Amino acid sequence: MDPALVTRHHVSEPDEAPACAPQPLAFLLTAYRILGQSLSLHRSARAAIRLPVPALAEAAALILVVGPQRAHWWTTDGRAAVTGAERMPVRSADAPPDGLPDWIQAALTVADGPWVRPVRSGRWVLPDGAEHDGHGVVVRLPCDHLCQGVLVLLRDADRPAFDDADRSLAVQYAEPVGRAVTAALLYRDQVQVADALRAALRPAPLPSVAGLDMATAYRPAREAMHVSGDIVHVEPLAAGGVLCIVGDVCGKGVDAAVAGGLLRQSMLILCRVTGQPLDILAVLNDASFDTGSAAATQFTTVVVGSVRATPGGGALLRLAAGGHLPPLVVRRTGEVEAVHIGGMMLGADVPGKFAEAVVWLAPGETCVLYTDGVTEAREPAGEMFGPDRLAALLTGHADAPAAVVAERIEQRVVDWLAGAHHDDIAVLVVRALPAGPLRGGAR
Structure with a gap:
């Protein structure tokens, strides 16, 4: 990956950050409320990429690598949203980690501390194969003990780049997303253990x-x-x-x-x-x-x-x-x-x-x-x-x-x-x- 693609950007911890403006605060409160409603990994992931579109970005993707041979991804594009009762469509699948786009693989390899990285303007291939012409950020999720995870937020080329306030909001948003992912993965593991235990202990x-x-x-x-x-x-x-x-x-x-x-x-x-x-x-x-x-x-x-x-x-x-x-x-x-x-x-x-x-x-x-x-x-x-x-x-x-x-x-x-x-x-x-x-x- 081109070193110019991303640069390390320090964001103060939430308790060091200045008070959020009413709109970001309302967004985060909504995120904590919605992402805390389910222990389903798929449902939580769909909510995680729908919530920031279009407030923060036109396209969003969540990628989780839960083992050397297993990755899950979810993507959505606000431009494909439909009107009426239907909601913004989400595409998802499992894939081997080496089948992910190179630039996402590179983002997943960073293993130290919370971070946000800006993505320069260009055409970026998402896990579903679609290309997005624009720029954005990649935010690491705080769930490293269970998986490697990143949240991708991409804006159209004609929209302003993420400024410090946007990047800070993206990092703060990664916190409830990471909590939801962690809870869902732990619950899934517990269910799998319980199912195996029940199968082994039944007459x-x-x-x-x-x-x-x-x-x-x-x-x-x-x-x-x-x-x-x-x-x-x-x-x-x-x-x-x-x-x-x-x-x-x-x-x-x-x-x-x-x-x-x-x-x-x-x-x-x-x-x-x-x-x-x-x-x-x-x-x-x-x-x-x-x-x-x-x-x-x-x-x-x-x-x-x-x-x-x-x-x-x-x-x-x-x-x-x-x-x-x-x-x-x-x-x-x-x-x-x-x-x-x-x-x-x-x-x-x-x-x-x-x-x-x-x-x-x-x-x-x-x-x-x-x-x-x-x-x-x-x-x-x-x-x-x-x-x-x-x-x-x-x-x-x-x-x-x-x-x-x-x-x-x-x-x-x-x-x-x-x-x-x-x-x-x-x-x-x-x-x-x-x-x-x-x-x-x-x-």
Whole structure:
């Protein structure tokens, strides 16, 4: 780039600058108000290049380089503005940084302090390929820790050049633009992290296992960013059958969800070493307990079970529990039996004391594992859903497939809540099928 193109121009910091005239002050107040309304990067960028046209320039461009291979740009031209309800058109795209015009690439390489640089008269190519015949300024944005960014303001050739007051106003305007860009980029990063976290922590699809019909219901607390501290997972065993875990990590939101995810990953490893639920609980407890800091211990109630279909139909469940709610067994008669196992929650002591129970399901019978988000759900007046309503619901669906039972539990609880806040909800339904080919389905 020709050294004569731009020259460094010192502009006093805002607190050193003289008081703005009413018109510049009104412009800046409007800019702060409008640019503070959205966390959308695209919406903020469009507003950032529309606001200074035509007050400061006939054409404006915003260019952000957010990585070695990624740049975003937005341009608008006041001369292309249309009348009526439509607004000034904005063109935008992503491009590799080396695909930007040379003079903009050069402006982006400056990395020290806030600055404004005048652009001499000429024909300047903008990122969208359009040429502007005129002069203007390039202002660096104060968002260097997230990206390199510049705001380009170009005037027509017959309009006066930017004077000191114009350049000062341009630098002051870059402040709300930089704030809006920074907030939007941070929000976008947080959304991407949250989406990745939700995808990683949601229950995995259930395996298809001959002789078993399984389904889950999973609903995080409404205020918990759509991630849950409840655990529900089923993993096939190499020797046949499955290992399942249903648990409830104390707390809600990201911390509880991460702790639950770690427990689930630990179980995935352990099930390759042993299929014994009691042994798995003991190891999980050792991993949960922090002898150095009680505050750092992650308390969890949990049921770990191995489930195997038997050759003549039906299924055998070996369930080990640590302080969790009793599983419910639905017999073919509609009778509901609570399996009180006992045991202490994970993280309470080392070594932990856990209990185990063996449950036999005849063909057509069902076992339901659930978290307290089901039974402790409260309707707006404060009454809990409770174990009796859950048992009555299961009695009424004794012959239903697992997917229907899981869906009915979730829907009945949601109806009971009537929009009230609730705890995380997780349900696993295991139904034994008659001997023969796989029937039923997993949800």
